[in-house]
Amino acid sequence: MTMLRDVFISGTGAFLPGEPVGQDRMEDYLGLVCGRRSAMGRRALHWNGIDTRHYALTPEGRPLHSNASMCAAAVRTALEAAGHAADDLDLLAAATTQGDYLAPGHAAAVHGELGCGPLETASFQSVCASSLMAAKAAWLAVRAGEAELAAATAGEFSSRWFRPHFYEGTALVDAKGRLAIEADFLRWTLSDGAGAAVMQPRPAGRGLGLRVDWIDMTSLAGRFDACMWAGSTKAARHDMKSAWSHAGPEAGFAQGAMALLQDFDQLKAVIRAWVGVYLDKVDAGRIDPAGVDHLLCHYSARSLREEIVRLLEQTGAMIPEARWFTNLATCGNTGSASIWIMLDAFLRSGRLKAGERVLCIVPESGRATVGFMMLTAVEGAGR
Amino acid sequence: MSARTKEGGATTAPVLRKLAVAWTDFEARLDSTPLVRRLNRGLLTIDDYRALLMNLRQQVVDGACWISRAASNVDEAHFELRSTLMRHAATEHRDYRLIEADYVAAGGRLEDIRSGAKNVGSEALSAWMFAEASKPNPFGLLGAMFIIEGLGSIKAAGWGRAIARQLSLSDEAVRFLVYHGANDGDHMTEFEAMLAMVLPDPAVEARIVRCAEVTGRLYAMQIEDVR
Incomplete structure (x- = not known):
């Protein structure tokens, strides 16, 4: 084997x-x-x-x-x-x-x-x-x-x-x-x-390498309608047959089904669901907040971060803010690209030391998904 | 926020974490019930809303009763918790009248809602609450309160506003839901204080979490059964 x-x-x-x-x-x-x-x-x-x-x-x-x-x-x-x-x-x-x-x-x-x-x-x-x-x-x-x-x-x-x-x-x-x-x-x-x-x-x-310890993905799409989507209208999106692909491109366009859309009311429940997945991992010992030296979290907005901090503190799951790294304010929210753009800037920042653990978190409002990647810094092979 | 809370309170943090996980599981289950799906999709009917009130009323009538029973089973060593539970029961024991008034404002007849029966989920939820409340020092019920009060502070007001908007109802017809959202604002702080009265104790902690899980499942079943 x-x-x-x-x-x-x-x-x-x-x-x-x-x-x-x-x-x-x-x-x-x-x-x-x-x-x-x-x-x-x-x-x-x-x-x-x-x-x-x-x-x-x-x-x-x-x-x-x-x-x-x-x-x-x-x-x-x-x-x-x-x-x-x-x-x-x-x-x-x-x-x-x-x-x-x-x-x-x-x-x-x-x-x-x-x-x-x-x-x-x-x-x-x-x-x-x-x-x-x-x-x-x-x-x-x-x-x-x-x-x-x-x-x-x-x-x-x-x-x-x-x-x-x-x-x-x-x-x-x-x-x-x-x-x-x-x-x-x-x-x-x-x-x-x-x-x-x-x-x-x-x-x-040369320099520090990053071992990828694990990557966990959790989709909660079975419980939620789409929260950020393109291809259907807000009102009809629960019905897959309402999609532009059934209506055709012209009718889909006229309905506003081609644009990228976000349901803000639903977003609040989706945020809580993401936090629930994280807390479950903390509880199960998969993530030890005290053992995370650097957190790279793709939060799509500063205010999202503020909303969840109190809950994380009350539940003993907070990673101190001094350990958070982000370049959202200067590089923008580039969706799926953000985590790599953030990691690249983080590695250039010189903050990382051998033996430290880096947790990357990528929540996706799309249809309530969240991904986690745990990395450990190791000395390069050339040293 | 107190310094103890800020640091994630060594005593309460682990149980609050498990409760938060139970709550998010409950919320996701609730959001996938047919009734809440229709509400979230803007497809709720007036019959749906009246059926919700009809079903909630039969369970809310029991709410203050099981809290009172729980209070009567709290021993002298936990006198402060008993006081808190008694105050809590007093605050809630007229709530079902608000539901009845909402039902009438939404076009229903008082005699109908008063003569309504519990659905299968409500029967299970109520029986479970009374059974738990009948035990000596029924601290596990703090987990049930966490679930039900979380519903009040996190979901109720949003539901109330969405229902009024979708069904073009006046504020008079959604008072129970909206009032709960407005009044349960700081329930986490209050809840932490109650937890501190019974913890640390590993057996109690486990019971609180288990009660939260069971209550969440049965509550979701109650909403699933609203027809």
């Missing part, structure tokens, strides 16, 4: 397109829906606490990149950091919320952009937690001896969905030209970028 192997992240990469865009210039890129400034913007920005973000568009709405090309760039950077090139890859696991195409999968598009030789691909389409679904595929493949070098990548090109022509002429805009809150909020929350990690059965050649 083949033994399971230890798996290490031997390189990370992040790709953020263009210059950082400040709050006052966001609508220059996203455009004005029906020529009106958004009434939602200021409130949403206060809620999410994001100062700057990146867009893969010019202010005229011309794309500078594709989702796939941004992922390919992040994979190349991660491979370089690990001392490898794309042709060395055995497996490419790629994740996104919405790829450039409807089909085939995102990994095929990223492989195409990499332009390298034959390899195994795996595509993961969900929302933020798709990143860790891809990571788990890469981790398991290396762990089981199916791959010697695997890359997990995740990317988002959200801004293109936020341009006026994705909303104008749909039921999401009222007679006065105002965009529905369930659509407008996300325009002020999500932005573009890609990230990647390369996994191998040995640590990086």
Whole structure:
């Protein structure tokens, strides 16, 4: 029987397109829906606490990149950091919320952009937690001896969905030209970028390596309707046959079913459900808060963090805030890409020391999913 | 927030953690019952709402009774907890009248709701509460209170507002749900104080958590049975 192997992240990469865009210039890129400034913007920005973000568009709405090309760039950077090139890859696991195409999968598009030789691909389409679904595929493949070098990548090109022509002429805009809150909020929350990690059965050649101890994913979709989705309207989304794919693209567009939407009322219950999964892991001893030296949590908004801190303190499950690392405020919420962009910046920050444990948490409101990844810092093989 | 709470209170933190897990499991079960699904999807009917009130009333009538019975079974060593439970029962024992008034404001007839019977889930929930409350020092019921009060402070007001909006009802018809949301605000602080009166004790802690789990399952069954 083949033994399971230890798996290490031997390189990370992040790709953020263009210059950082400040709050006052966001609508220059996203455009004005029906020529009106958004009434939602200021409130949403206060809620999410994001100062700057990146867009893969010019202010005229011309794309500078594709989702796939941004992922390919992040994979190349991660491979370089690990001392490898794309042709060395055995497996490419790629994740996104919405790829450039409807089909085939995102990994095929990223492989195409990499332009390298034959390899195994795996595509993961969900929302933020798709990143860790891809990571788990890469981790398991290396762990089981199916791959010697695997890359997990995740990317988002959200801004293109936020341009006026994705909303104008749909039921999401009222007679006065105002965009529905369930659509407008996300325009002020999500932005573009890609990230990647390369996994191998040995640590990086120099510096600190990161052993991937485990990756746990929990979906609660059996209990909740979709909370953040594209493809149906808010009112009809519980009925899968209401989806744009049944109505057809023109009717789907007119109903407002093509846009990315969020149900805020439901979000509160979904947040509690995520916290419940975390507390259950603490209770079962899977996670020891005192033993976590660094926490990288993809919370989509600053206020979410404030909401859960009190409960975590009361239940003895709080990881002290001094151990939290985030770059949400400067890099924006890049959905599935966020955790890799955060990990990449964290590793460059010089905070990590040998023997320390890093917990990554990626909650996804999509349909109530949450992923956890535990890492341990080890000395590189070259030392 | 007290320093003890801030540090996650060595005495209460583990049980609060287990209770929070039980609560989120309960909430997810509740959200997937047919009635709450219809509410969350904006598809609730006036008949649904009246049926909910009709079913809640039969169980809420018993609420103050089992808390009183529990109080009467608390020994002298836990005198403060007995006082708290008695106050609690006094606050709640007229609640069912509010439900009746809501039912009438929602177009129902008083004699109908008063003559209503418990559904299968309510029967199980009520019988369970009285059985537990009849034991000496029935501290496990703190777990049941955690579940039911969590429902009041976290879900009730949102449900009440959504029901009024969906069914174009006046505030007069959703007072029980909205009032509970407004009044149960600081129940965690109060609840921690009650826990501190009976902990540390591993057997009591386990019983509190078990009671929360059973109560959550039976409560969800009650809502599942609303037709």
